[in-house]
Amino acid sequence: MVNIDPARPGRGGSLKLLLVLGAVLPFALLALYAVQSHRAAMAAAAEESGRRAALVAEYTARVLDGHGLLIDLVEQRLTGMAPGALSSGVLDGLLNRHRPVQGLTVALVVMNPAGLVVANTLDPRLQGRDFGDRDYFIRATGSTGTVVGKQVVGRVTNDSFFTLSRRYSGGVIVVAIYARAFEEMFGAVVGADSATRAVGVFREDGSQLARHPSLAKPLRLTSDDPGLMQLIPQQASGTYRIRPKTGGGERLYAFQKVGLYPVWVTYGIEIAAIRAGWWKDVAGAGVLALLSALLLAVLGARALRSDRLARVQEERLKRLVAERTNEAERRAAEAERAHRAKSLFLAAASHDLRQPIQGLRLALDVLDQNLTKPAHRRPLGLATRALEGVEDLLSALLGIAVLETGRVRVEARPVALPPLLDGLAGEFAGAAAAAGIRLRIKSCSAEVETDPVLLARVLRNLLVNALRYTGQGRVVLGCRRVGTTIRIEVWDSGPGIPADQLDSVFEDFVQLGNPERDRTKGLGLGLSEVRRTAALLNHAIGVRSWPGRGSVFWIVVPCAVSSLNTTCAPPPGPILAPINKPREAMMKISMVLTAILAALAVPAAAADVEALKQEAAGIVKEFGGALKGELEKGVQAGGPLEAIAVCNEKAPGIAKAHAAKSGWSVGRTSLKLRNPGNKPDAWEAKVLADFDARRAAGESPDTLVAAATVDGSFRFMKAIPTAELCLNCHGRDVKPEVMARIEKLYPADLARGYKPGDIRGAFTLAKKL
Numbered sequence: 001m002v003n004i005d006p007a008r009p010g011r012g013g014s015l016k017l018l019l020v021l022g023a024v025l026p027f028a029l030l031a032l033y034a035v036q037s038h039r040a041a042m043a044a045a046a047e048e049s050g051r052r053a054a055l056v057a058e059y060t061a062r063v064l065d066g067h068g069l070l071i072d073l074v075e076q077r078l079t080g081m082a083p084g085a086l087s088s089g090v091l092d093g094l095l096n097r098h099r100p101v102q103g104l105t106v107a108l109v110v111m112n113p114a115g116l117v118v119a120n121t122l123d124p125r126l127q128g129r130d131f132g133d134r135d136y137f138i139r140a141t142g143s144t145g146t147v148v149g150k151q152v153v154g155r156v157t158n159d160s161f162f163t164l165s166r167r168y169s170g171g172v173i174v175v176a177i178y179a180r181a182f183e184e185m186f187g188a189v190v191g192a193d194s195a196t197r198a199v200g201v202f203r204e205d206g207s208q209l210a211r212h213p214s215l216a217k218p219l220r221l222t223s224d225d226p227g228l229m230q231l232i233p234q235q236a237s238g239t240y241r242i243r244p245k246t247g248g249g250e251r252l253y254a255f256q257k258v259g260l261y262p263v264w265v266t267y268g269i270e271i272a273a274i275r276a277g278w279w280k281d282v283a284g285a286g287v288l289a290l291l292s293a294l295l296l297a298v299l300g301a302r303a304l305r306s307d308r309l310a311r312v313q314e315e316r317l318k319r320l321v322a323e324r325t326n327e328a329e330r331r332a333a334e335a336e337r338a339h340r341a342k343s344l345f346l347a348a349a350s351h352d353l354r355q356p357i358q359g360l361r362l363a364l365d366v367l368d369q370n371l372t373k374p375a376h377r378r379p380l381g382l383a384t385r386a387l388e389g390v391e392d393l394l395s396a397l398l399g400i401a402v403l404e405t406g407r408v409r410v411e412a413r414p415v416a417l418p419p420l421l422d423g424l425a426g427e428f429a430g431a432a433a434a435a436g437i438r439l440r441i442k443s444c445s446a447e448v449e450t451d452p453v454l455l456a457r458v459l460r461n462l463l464v465n466a467l468r469y470t471g472q473g474r475v476v477l478g479c480r481r482v483g484t485t486i487r488i489e490v491w492d493s494g495p496g497i498p499a500d501q502l503d504s505v506f507e508d509f510v511q512l513g514n515p516e517r518d519r520t521k522g523l524g525l526g527l528s529e530v531r532r533t534a535a536l537l538n539h540a541i542g543v544r545s546w547p548g549r550g551s552v553f554w555i556v557v558p559c560a561v562s563s564l565n566t567t568c569a570p571p572p573g574p575i576l577a578p579i580n581k582p583r584e585a586m587m588k589i590s591m592v593l594t595a596i597l598a599a600l601a602v603p604a605a606a607a608d609v610e611a612l613k614q615e616a617a618g619i620v621k622e623f624g625g626a627l628k629g630e631l632e633k634g635v636q637a638g639g640p641l642e643a644i645a646v647c648n649e650k651a652p653g654i655a656k657a658h659a660a661k662s663g664w665s666v667g668r669t670s671l672k673l674r675n676p677g678n679k680p681d682a683w684e685a686k687v688l689a690d691f692d693a694r695r696a697a698g699e700s701p702d703t704l705v706a707a708a709t710v711d712g713s714f715r716f717m718k719a720i721p722t723a724e725l726c727l728n729c730h731g732r733d734v735k736p737e738v739m740a741r742i743e744k745l746y747p748a749d750l751a752r753g754y755k756p757g758d759i760r761g762a763f764t765l766a767k768k769l
Contacts, residue, residue: 022296023300026292030282030285034282038278053266063182064148064164064259066100067177070100071164075168088121091119095108106177107175108120110170111137114130114132115132125156134152136174140172141172146261148164150209162177180214184212186211187212189267196273197268198246201266202219202221204264208220219245237254241271249270249271250270252268413450417479424456425477428464437475441477444481457529462553462555463475477490481559485559486558487554490553490554491550491551506531539555539557541555616765617705623655643728644741648675664765665767666765668761670760670762672751674746690706704719716766717762717763720762722755722759729742730751731754732753
């Protein structure tokens with residue numbers, strides 16, 4: 001009985017896991033995208049802030065440089081001028097002619113060392129006023145260079161500005177620059193994003209010079225403030241993030257030093273503004289992730305449903321298969337029991353029927369002695385023949401029944417064939433002579449491992465079958481060795497068997513050419529018993545036939561250990577029926593002889609070829625090893641030049657020595673010749689080309705061999721792969737001195753340009769058969 005397998009876990013668990021992973025994966029990818037895109041957005045904002053800060057710093061440097069040049073011009077004009085000669089009109093002229101940037105300069109002021117205004121371009125009322133307390137004056141008098149002043153609100157203009165001042169020999173020169181004008185330019189840089197961005201210019205002490213958007217009061221950064229004041233002592237540019245003093249959200253700032261001035265520009269963007277665009281992208285990606293998760297959920301649900309249906313169908317099919325299998329096993333068991341019962345019945349019936357048949361035989365014998373009249377003896381003959389038919393049938397059925405019930409024990413032992421075959425010859429000599437058939441025996445001295453009784457029964461059935469179907473001619477019983485076995489054959493010159501019926505001749509009650517079921521031609525059970533007995537002995541059987549000419553049946557028996565070296569007599573020649581026309585007969589007999597002998601010779605020929613290949617391979621191994629050893633010695637002794645001498649002088653002698661020792665011709669050949677004496681013949685050239693093609697197809701050069709029989713000689717070739725040792729003389733980079741020696745010995749040399757693994761040539765061997 002076949003049981004249904006325990007329910008194994010279906011794909012449901014895996015599908016559920018995949019469904020969960022499918023739902024989580026889009027959101028995991030979304031999270032990864034959000035992190036990566038946030039980093040990219042912040043990096044882009046930092047880059048943009050840096051560019052804008054550099055742009056503002058460049059503009060500020062030009063403004064400061066222009067006003068510094070204006071101070072230089074004033075100082076030059078004042079040099080050598082008599083005290084009191086400078087007037088506001090002179091300054092106005094200088095300012096109008098050399099104004100650096102239109103609309104940025106507030107005023108040009110010259111003060112004496114005490115801080116009193118000597119001349120100015122802003123207001124005549126400032127003449128003589130004391131500005132000695134101003135930051136820009138105090139810092140200028142204590143410095144030798146240009147000083148940037150902090151942002152102040154003018155007393156006259158009531159507008160914010162910052163100053164550039166420089167001390168000269170007669171006092172201090174000051175130029176005032178509008179902070180408002182700077183802020184307007186900053187607004188152009190910021191554009192429409194003023195609400196989220198800020199631009200500022202600061203001195204190194206943290207005081208604001210200008211800012212956009214402008215504040216009611218300028219900023220003043222201290223050294224404790226994070227961000228700019230912590231960074232400018234160490235670096236001229238960079239970025240930082242802080243929450244500004246002016247309020248609002250956190251900002252990302254970039255800062256840049258203004259030329260050589262102690263001034264820095266900052267450009268800031270609110271983090272919230274940077275994240276606004278990032279949030280839009282993440283929101284779009286989130287929608288896609290959600291849709292993907294929903295789609296995967298729908299597909300997964302459908303897959304789970306399909307999986308459940310598939311598992312239900314699978315269980316249903318399992319049950320159906322189990323039911324059908326159990327039914328088939330039950331019927332097979334019933335058929336086996338019925339077959340065994342039939343065999344037992346036939347054995348018992350055949351045995352039990354022998355006694356009444358024997359009584360009937362005795363009664364017919366008594367009648368045969370007492371009945372003398374022809375009219376009485378005719379029905380007696382009919383009855384006798386009918387009884388003989390019943391006896392033959394019962395004997396055949398009893399033999400088959402005994403074989404099928406398994407009551408026959410095989411007792412294998414060494415059996416000498418001559419006594420067995422001679423005994424069968426004597427047993428069938430009379431029947432063959434009576435039928436006008438010549439019976440010949442082709443025996444041998446071998447011993448086989450078999451049951452002699454059962455083997456004799458097989459051969460007896462084959463001889464009976466051959467004599468029955470051979471109308472005239474002869475029957476031959478012979479044997480031949482096939483490896484470690486003996487094939488015992490029965491040849492006849494009967495009508496033969498059609499090819500389409502060869503497979504059925506060993507079946508029960510199969511008779512060819514006996515549609516009327518003539519009992520004298522047998523019952524069709526002899527060859528069936530041969531098949532069963534051979535199977536019991538574990539011996540192979542076979543048949544071959546030539547319709548209209550004859551047939552051969554055989555059984556293959558293993559040799560006994562004592563006969564493994566025994567030779568058998570030659571196999572019997574063809575014994576096919578004669579053909580009337582002599583010329584046609586000779587041609588057909590020749591064709592049949594050729595076919596039979598070729599078939600018989602295949603095992604031996606195959607064995608000979610394999611032996612020759614192994615022998616040739618061994619010679620190649622010895623020859624190649626000896627040559628390689630000499631080359632290695634030469635390289636060690638004198639490098640590649642000595643290796644060339646080995647190939648030129650010693651290699652031919654090594655080949656001749658192996659040829660004399662083995663009886664083979666031994667040599668080397670190549671399609672790219674170095675030694676003209678190694679030129680390949682037609683077969684060798686074809687094999688070398690085939691080696692190259694097989695190498696190009698991926699085969700290893702070490703496995704490339706070829707063997708064939710050519711013009712009565714056995715030929716063998718093995719490819720020579722290019723090794724590292726060969727590259728000294730056959731590679732692509734041959735040294736000049738080596739090349740000179742090669743060209744001297746081999747003027748027509750072509751054997752160069754190889755790389756490791758290429759096929760450089762082949763060992764070639766030949767032996768006359």
